[in-house]
Amino acid sequence: MPAPAQRRLIFAHIDEPGYTNDLACYLKHGGYEVMKKAFTRPPAELMDEVKKSGLRGRGGAGFPCGVKWSLVDRKSGKPIYLIVNADESEPGTFKDRYIMHQDPHQLIEGTMISCFANNVKQAYIYIRGEMPHGARILEKAIAEARAANLVGPNILGSNYSCEIYVHRGAGAYICGEETGLIESLEGKRANPRIKPPYFPAVLGLYQCPTIVNNVETLCHVKHIVDMGGEAYTKIGTPNNTGTRIFCVSGHVQKPGYYEFEAGKITMGQLLNDVCGGPLPGRTFKAVIPGGSSAKIMRFGERYKGKRKVGADLVDYDWGVEDVPMDFDSLAMIGTMGGSGGVIVMDDSVNMVEALANINAFYSHESCGQCTPCREGSLWMKKITTRMVHGEAREQDAALLKGVADQIPGRTICAFGEACSWPTQSFIAKFGDEFKNYHQDKKAAKPADALPLI
C-alpha cells in the first residue's frame, strides 16, 4: 500500500519558497484572522472546541489538552499563567524549532487564542537555551505583533489584554519537564517538583495555576478553533486526532520532518516510501519511534494481540513496518509516540555502542535531585562506557537490566522512565548482542567504522 500524502497543517508554510517569518507575510497568508474571530466568542466555547477536538499534547506524553485545561484551578482567584514549552531537547526531535524559526506568528496566534480561552493575562515562551536564534526570532515576532496590537493591552479593541515574554532556558534537558521548567522560570535550578502537591494546574509558576503546553500543541489549537473541534476529529484516527509531525533521523535515504494524519501512516510507509528506505546496501535493524527515551523496536519482531476497532476487538499481528504511527498503537506494542522523533538504525549499528551514546546523554542530563535517576543513570553510563571502551563482561547485560529496573516509577519526574527505558528495551530486544559484546569486541572493526564518542 503506498503511503498517503502528507497533510501539512502546522508545517503548511515550512520551507515554502518566499515565505518569511515576519508579520507582513503571515498576515498576507490570512494570519491572526482566527484569533480575531476567536476573540468574539466566549472563552468557554473555545475551551469546549479544544476538548471536543481530542487534541493530545505533542510534547511527548500525549495528555489530552482539553483535560489539562479543565484541571486548572479557576476558583483560587490567583492569576493563571500559560507557559509555552519550547525547550525541545529530546534527542531526535526537531519540529518546534522549525515552527519558531520559520512560522513564529503561528505559535503566537495559537498562544494568544489559548490564553484568551483560559483567561490568561501573561504567557511565557520558555525556549531552549541552545536556541538563541529562535529566541531572537520570537522576540522580534512578538515585538511586531505588539506593535500591531495583536499582543499586549486591549488587543484590537477587545478589552482583552495579554503579554507574552520570551524566556531563554538554562541549557538542560530537564528544563523541559514542566515543573522543572517552572522552577527554572522562577530563577532556580530546574529541579522538578514533587506531585503531589505541586501540580502545575494548581500550584505552578509562583504557586499560581499554570498551563504548560508544547509549541506544536498550541499551534494545533489555532487550527482547531479555525475549523471547529468536530471537524478536527475527522483528521487522523479516533483518539489520535489531528496531524503528527515525524522527525526522521538516522539511516534512511531522506531524513527530515514529515507531517501526516495521525495513525494514517505506518512505520514501514514512513521509512520506506516517504524516507526512501535504507541506505544502499544496508537493511533496517531498529527504530526508536518517539524520541530517544521511547522504547526501541527491532525489525523482524512481531507484535500480536487484540485491539479495539470501533466497538469490536480485533486481532492484530504486526511487524515493525505495519505499526500505525499514533499514540495508542505505539503504546499498545510497548513503546510510545512521544515527541515524534523517529531514530532509525541500520545493520551497521552496534546496539551496545548506540546505547552507550544514549546513556551518556541521560546521565549528563539527570538533575541529580532524586536518588534512583541520579545514581542509576550514571551507573548505566559507566557500564556501557566500560563495555565500549574497556572491559565488557558477559554478566553486564543482566547487570544493566537490574540497574534499569530499579529506576522507573520511583522518581520525582518522568526522567526516571526516560533514562531507563532505552536500556530496558535495548536489552530486551538485543540481549544477545549485549551478552556477546565481550566476544564481538575482540573482533577487528570494519575499516569504515566511525570512531566512538
Added chain:
Amino acid sequence: MIAPPKPDLVTVNIDGKDIAVPKGTNVIEAARQLGIEIPHYCYHPKLTVAGNCRMCLIEMGMPAMDPATKAPIVDAATGKQKINWIPRPQIGCATNASPGLHVKTNSPMAREAREGVTEFLLINHPLDCPICDQAGECKLQEHSTAYGRGYSRFVEQKNVKPKRTQLGPRVTLDDERCILCSRCVRFSKEVAKDDVLGFVDRGSYSTLTCYPGKQLANNYSLNTVDICPVGALTSTDFRFKMRVWFLKQTPSIDTESSVGANTEVWSREGVIYRVTPRQNDGVNDTWMADSGRMLYKQVKADNRLLEYSVDRTAALPAVALAKAGDLLNAGSVAIVGSGRSSVEEQFLTRKLADALKVSAVLVSRVGAGDKILVSADRNPNVRGALVTGLIAALPAQQLTSLAADIDAGKVKTVLSVGEDLTAAGLTAAQLAKVSVVYLGTHKNATSDAAKVVIPALTVFEKSGTLVNQQFRLQKFAKAVPGPAGVADDLVTLATLVGAVTRSTVASDLGSLWAVIAAEVKPLATATYANLPATGLLLDATPWAALPFCEGETLHFKPAAAAATA
C-alpha cells in the same frame, strides 16, 4: 469495623493496623505512632518536604468505590471493601493521611524499592565508615544494614569529590559522603534564614557548596551537622575526636540566654566532646545555636578557678568557708546573686539574704536577640530569681546603688555569686574598700580582688533547674565531675547559710526540693525528680507586668507583643 474517627482525625491502615491521626499527618509520622519505621533521609519533621531521597517508598492504596454511585466495592472473598493498590510505590513523606488510606511498608514492592535506593546511594559513597565521625549514628549505615542487599554489583570507578571543604568556620564538608538530601540547604533557608547553601553541577556529580563569596557562618551552622543523615557535614571542632558510641549522653540546658534550649552533653571519662540540641517542640524544636555548643570549652578553660583561697593565698576549703562565714556574720553585707545560678542556688541565696536581713541584687546581661534561639536576656534564669523570691523587680545592668552604699561606708562585705563586680560598674577602689567573698567558676577582676575565693561548678558539672523566658522550669543534669576538691555549689551555699543561721541546711536536690516546694508557692507541686524532660510551664501571671527585655524567638512571643498583635 473501623470506629468513626474524631472530627479532626482520619483513620489510616498501615501494615494491617488502623490508626487515627490528625489530618495532614504524613505516612512516616503515622507509621511512627504505630511503632513502624519507614526509613528516610531527606524528610525531617521540622523542615519542608523535599521528597528526593526516595527511601520512604511505600505501597499505597485507597478503598475502591464505584465511580458512578460512590458506593464501596466489596471484595466477595473477604467481605471487606476492596483496596485499589497503586501499581507504583509512593513516597511516605509527601503522602498525607486521608480517610481510608491503606499502606504497606514491607510489601515486596516496597522492599525492592528500598533495596534499590540503598544500592544506588552506596555505589558512589566512599564507604569510609572506619574513619567517619558519623559512624554509629549514621542513617545510611543503619538503613544499609537493615534494608540493603548486603552485596555490591558496582565494579566501576566511584565519583571523586572534595573531601574537606571548609563551608564555614565551624563546618567541614566531605562531599563524597553527601547523599544530596538537601536537609542542610532547607535548614539554612527555612530556619536559620541564611540561604547560603546550594548544589552545583548535575546528576551524580552534584556538589554541595556555598554561594560564591559566602560562607556557612551563621550562628546555627552546626545544626546542619546534626541533621546531616550521613557524615558529609562534620563539626570542625568534633571531627576525628571521638567515636560516638563511647560517649555518654546527659540532658542539659543551653545557658547562653533565657531561651533555655534543651541540649544533650556528650562526654566520656569526665571529658565533654560536644553539645547537641535535644528535641523540645515547645522550646527549640531540634535546634540550638552554635554559640551555646561552645560553652563546654569553659570547663577546661585556662582561667578556671580551681582552688579555694583567702587573701589570695590557697587555703583549705573548710578554712575558706569559715572565713566567708565570719565575714557574713560580721554584718553590713551586700549580696549579689546571679541570673545564671540554678533555681536551687537562687533559693539558697535568698535564704542567706533572709538570714542576713538584706535584699539581694542581680546583674542583668542584655544583648541583641537573634529572633531564633538566642534571646536578648543573656541570663538563663532571671525568672528563677523572681519565682524563688530572690528578687522582686528586674535587675539592672549596673550596681549603682551598691556602689553608692560602698562609697557611703554602709557595706563592709560583698558576697558575689559568680558575678564580676567590676563588669557591673564597681571600680577597683570601691572593691578595695570592702571584703569580697567570690563564688565563681573563672578568674576575673573580682576574683583577683576578693578576700575569699570559693571555686564553683559550671552547668555541666552539677544538676539543677532553670526557668526560661516562657516560665518553663527545665532541669539539667551533671554530665562530668567538677574539678578535684571543688564542692558542689549547693553544698557551698548551704554551708554559708548554715554558718549564718547556725543550723544544718539541706544541700542535696531531693531534700532541698522538699523545702523549696514548701516555701515557694509557684513550685509547690514540683520536685526535681518528677520534672518532665520537656519542662514544666509555671504560672507567669504574677510577673506579667514586668518589662522583660526579650523579643520574639522561636516558640516565644513576648507578652506585650502578644497583646498588641
